[in-house]
Amino acid sequence: MVEKQITLQLDFRSGLPIYTQIVNQIQSQLVNGILKPGDQLPTVRALALELRVNFNTVARAYRILDEAHIISTQQGRGTFITEIPPPEVSEKLRAESLLELTDRFLSEASRLGFSEREVSQMVRDRLKSRKEADVQEKDE
Amino acid sequence: MVEKQITLQLDFRSGLPIYTQIVNQIQSQLVNGILKPGDQLPTVRALALELRVNFNTVARAYRILDEAHIISTQQGRGTFITEIPPPEVSEKLRAESLLELTDRFLSEASRLGFSEREVSQMVRDRLKSRKEADVQEKDE
DNA sequence: GTACAATGATACAATTAGTACAATAAGGAG
DNA sequence: CTCCTTATTGTACTAATTGTATCATTGTAC
Structure with missing residues (x-):
């Protein structure tokens, strides 16, 4: 099997x-x-x-x-x-899954005592450095 | 256990x-x-x-x-x-921990195929709705 | 004696584990 | 091919372990 x-x-x-x-x-x-x-x-x-x-x-x-x-x-x-997940269901699930992932992240951060400000700042920072890393990769 | x-x-x-x-x-x-x-x-x-x-x-x-x-x-x-020490234990460790937590979140989102735009938008949305929920709690 | 904080008793809820069972598939005897 | 046996798979029910909620009791300060 x-x-x-x-x-x-x-x-x-x-x-x-x-x-x-x-x-x-x-x-x-x-x-x-x-x-x-x-x-x-x-x-x-x-x-x-x-x-x-x-x-x-x-x-x-x-x-x-x-x-x-x-x-x-x-x-x-x-x-x-299941064989046929209708597109609308699939798209809905996709949105939901990002939502869940995000909520898990935010809950965890909150549980650990980080402020909203700290969290959003860190997300910005890390997104930025990821983008830069991508650009570098393409340059090589 | x-x-x-x-x-x-x-x-x-x-x-x-x-x-x-x-x-x-x-x-x-x-x-x-x-x-x-x-x-x-x-x-x-x-x-x-x-x-x-x-x-x-x-x-x-x-x-x-x-x-x-x-x-x-x-x-x-x-x-x-908790995985991450409270601020009074170590401010440095604390910052590193948020970084790790954030990177895990962003990696997972990326692995699942979500764009940077989708992710940052969702983070904004959910932070906003969390703030609103908090306000409501205080009103009660 | 009253008030209040600390502790104890009891019932509950959530999660995971244990055991027995039912449906299906697979393989061999005839 | 048909029937039977066995293995594999999910299901159902129950038990055990854990933290939670609520109220009662105790003890101390005033």
């Missing part, structure tokens, strides 16, 4: 539950083409083993994604990305 | 409330490097048992530390020293 080898980065110390992190990351990877419709995801047990979590935690994430019609889980067969 | 075995010396006759003593000692152990960012603290029940106090007293201490962004408590999971 050819399950897609997916890479998830869990942070066990972030305030976010594991199952939420799995949901978010799979959703993001779909929206941005890393996962594609029809792809088979790892089995609940395989992914659980890889992530060192209980397989029910993965199952819970899969159930949430299933209820959102993002994946289709089939007892005895496996779990697949 | 591997909770850090921490040693606290309570003085029940000092007049200082237990929860204050717990707060102070955890804080100073962090400052002194005995506790490190990412460490998991004992559960409220385990520490309470060890200290022979009610677990609500420990919970109260943890809540105070949480509000000071020194630890992060997660229902059903446990309690952890």
Whole structure:
């Protein structure tokens, strides 16, 4: 069986539950083409083993994604990305996933006591230095 | 689970409330490097048992530390020293931490295919809506 | 004695783990 | 090919572990 080898980065110390992190990351990877419709995801047990979590935690994430019609889980067969995500849904998901990612970032920063001002300043700075790095690459 | 075995010396006759003593000692152990960012603290029940106090007293201490962004408590999971030290511990470390956090966020956004424009726009939006939510809270 | 802060008791909620089960697929016996 | 057995997969239910919320009790200062 050819399950897609997916890479998830869990942070066990972030305030976010594991199952939420799995949901978010799979959703993001779909929206941005890393996962594609029809792809088979790892089995609940395989992914659980890889992530060192209980397989029910993965199952819970899969159930949430299933209820959102993002994946289709089939007892005895496996779990697949749904074939036809309507474009509008896809675009909506894309926006949502950036929103979620951003909110996670801002929440974490806030939780750590950084002010809004510090955060926005740092985002500007780092975006700027990234752009400069890009330009340099092109020059070479 | 591997909770850090921490040693606290309570003085029940000092007049200082237990929860204050717990707060102070955890804080100073962090400052002194005995506790490190990412460490998991004992559960409220385990520490309470060890200290022979009610677990609500420990919970109260943890809540105070949480509000000071020194630890992060997660229902059903446990309690952890925050990854990033509060300002009084080290201003330099703190700045570096925000940088790392921001870079992780920007890298992830980039990996997922979002443009710089989309990202900075979303950060502005969400900072704005957070500010509005805060104002509302204060009104109540 | 009253008021207030600290602590304790109890019930609750969220997350994760354990166990047994059901549906499907796969492979072999006949 | 058909039937049976077994392995694989997701599901359901329950238990264990964790922090939270609320109220009661205690003790101390006035």
